[in-house]
Amino acid sequence: MTNKSAVAGRTAVTVARRRGLLRLALVSVLILVAAGYVSPAYNFYTRSVEISAEKGTQEELLARNGELLQEKERLLQEPFIEAAARQELGLVKPGEQSYIVEEMEDPAPLEEIATPVVAPETSLTGLYSIPFISATE
Numbered sequence: 001m002t003n004k005s006a007v008a009g010r011t012a013v014t015v016a017r018r019r020g021l022l023r024l025a026l027v028s029v030l031i032l033v034a035a036g037y038v039s040p041a042y043n044f045y046t047r048s049v050e051i052s053a054e055k056g057t058q059e060e061l062l063a064r065n066g067e068l069l070q071e072k073e074r075l076l077q078e079p080f081i082e083a084a085a086r087q088e089l090g091l092v093k094p095g096e097q098s099y100i101v102e103e104m105e106d107p108a109p110l111e112e113i114a115t116p117v118v119a120p121e122t123s124l125t126g127l128y129s130i131p132f133i134s135a136t137e
Contacts, residue, residue: 074080085091092098 090098
């Protein structure tokens with residue numbers, strides 16, 4: 001009987017070992033399957049965050065593009081081109097004369113230049129006579 005009990009004991013240990021290995025294999029497979037789902041979910045989340053950030057950048061760029069198109073339209077208008085040609089290039093239309101006004105040094109304050117004028121005490125009324133000419137004559 002000892003032989004039978006030893007074989008039965010070995011069989012029980014082998015069966016328990018097999019069950020343990022099967023459970024370990026099953027848990028390992030479940031972990032791999034779960035990891036297979038977690039990675040795409042994480043990638044989906046990171047991509048959605050990147051997409052929302054890119055949409056914000058796209059809106060800013062579209063607004064800037066609109067501003068630049070308006071600026072382009074303004075720069076292509078005749079009055080702006082004429083003003084730029086006059087100011088930056090010094091061009092004039094035919095028949096016009098160009099004057100260059102150079103900057104002067106800061107003038108002295110008016111108080112230093114102007115001195116008060118005192119009227120003389122004698123009256124000059126009778127010294128000058130201006131004849132009156134009527135338009136009907």
